[in-house]
Amino acid sequence: MTRSARLGSARVAWRHSLRFRLALVYTLVALALVSVIGLGVMTLLLRSMDQQFQTRLEERADTLAEAFLAGRQGLGKSPGGTGTYTMIVGEDGQVLAATPSLRQYEKTPFPFTGQAVVELNGSPARTATRKLGDFGTLWVALPEDALLDARQSATSALLLALLVTPVLMLIVGWWVGRRALADLGEAADLADRIDPTRSVATLPLPAREDEVHRLLAALNRLLVRIEAVQAREKQLLGQIVHELGAPLTVLKASLARASERTGDPEVLRAALVADELTFTTQDLMQLARGQLEMKVAWHFIPAATLRGRLDRLVPGTTFTGNWNGMLLCDPDRLTQALRNLLANARRAAGPAGTVVLQLEESDQYVCFTVRDSGPGLPAELGDRIFEPFVSGSGSSGLGLSVARQIAVLHGGTLTASNASGGGAQFVLTLPGAALGDEEEGLEESQETLNSTS
Known part of the structure; x- marks a missing residue:
């Protein structure tokens, strides 16, 4: 696989990129915050709405009881407005009077004794009672349709926020991370193109002196130290090879002359070893000089x-x-x-x-x-x-x-x-x-x- 292919596969592996991890963490943190804050706000909102509904019910029951006792208003025309159910229950438990929508209960035993919430005309209603002196008890019911609709709207809004927020946060986090780490990505691409066998180039520094600037500056100092160490190693290696070259040349010539005079197999083998050492020193010299100097x-x-x-x-x-x-x-x-x-x-x-x-x-x-x-x-x-x-x-x-x-x-x-x-x-x-x-x-x-x- 070529270097360009490796770089291409590295860019494709977005799941392992720092930008993706930052965006994912940013998304999870945002989701957790939205969940906690949203649940808290929705709980407080629903509790406040429930209290307001209960207060409205109690105020309407008080108003109707006072109106009845004062004889200012008749049953079924309550000052609380439409949408309120009322009945008057006698001491014997019989319904004496009721609003028009509850006429079927008149002259019958009261059916909702002890119930705080009842089902009326297919909708739940919350109830309250008030004593009417010796006359009996005033029973008032207020439908919870508006309260239930508000609860459903709040729940739907929270669920929508929990679904939309991660997507938006992931997109925004990816975009922000991409902009914030652009200098680091360019530096990584440049570092991949550096050939340490030729020269060690420094990486360009971004204009902002942030953490990326500090990291690249530290890498530049490291590259400078690496180049200095390589130069010293090549210099030392060249000196060693130079010191070995002259004795090996003399040894090789001496063994060649000895092998010509004597024909001794041991001398011939030693001459071959000298040749081996000579080529090894040539390889070391080439390594010290580098390809450009050949x-x-x-x-x-x-x-x-x-x-x-x-x-x-x-x-x-x-x-x-x-x-x-x-x-x-x-x-x-x-x-x-x-x-x-x-x-x-x-x-x-x-x-x-x-x-x-x-x-x-x-x-x-x-x-x-x-x-x-x-x-x-x-x-x-x-x-x-x-x-x-x-x-x-x-x-x-x-x-x-x-x-x-x-x-x-x-x-x-x-x-x-x-x-x-x-x-x-x-x-x-x-x-x-x-x-x-x-x-x-x-x-x-x-x-x-x-x-x-």
């Missing part, structure tokens, strides 16, 4: 010359393909890259295993394929096997990283996989078009030199 010196050489170098450096390699052509490359760098691949292959295959280097050439490409009979590449490493100090065969982990850098500097690629027949397979491909152009240029230069001479 230069390519182009030469037009026979492929057989490259084969001879590699055969001497990694004995036991089987060469296949066409090695009779010419190659346009940096011989030292290409030898270093292929030698690293062959050394890793030999290390994985063991002394009794096989290592094969195949050369294929066309007008479009020059392809070197290294195969071994070892156990193959660990599946969990993947493309990380080309990172520095990552190894699947017990080596230093520098050879493959340097080999890929050399391939890239030549305009080519280096890939790794497991061969179908077992073992690992590395394919180093160089562009063939540049080779053809350079070859024609060299031929033209040679013809010019010949005509001049």
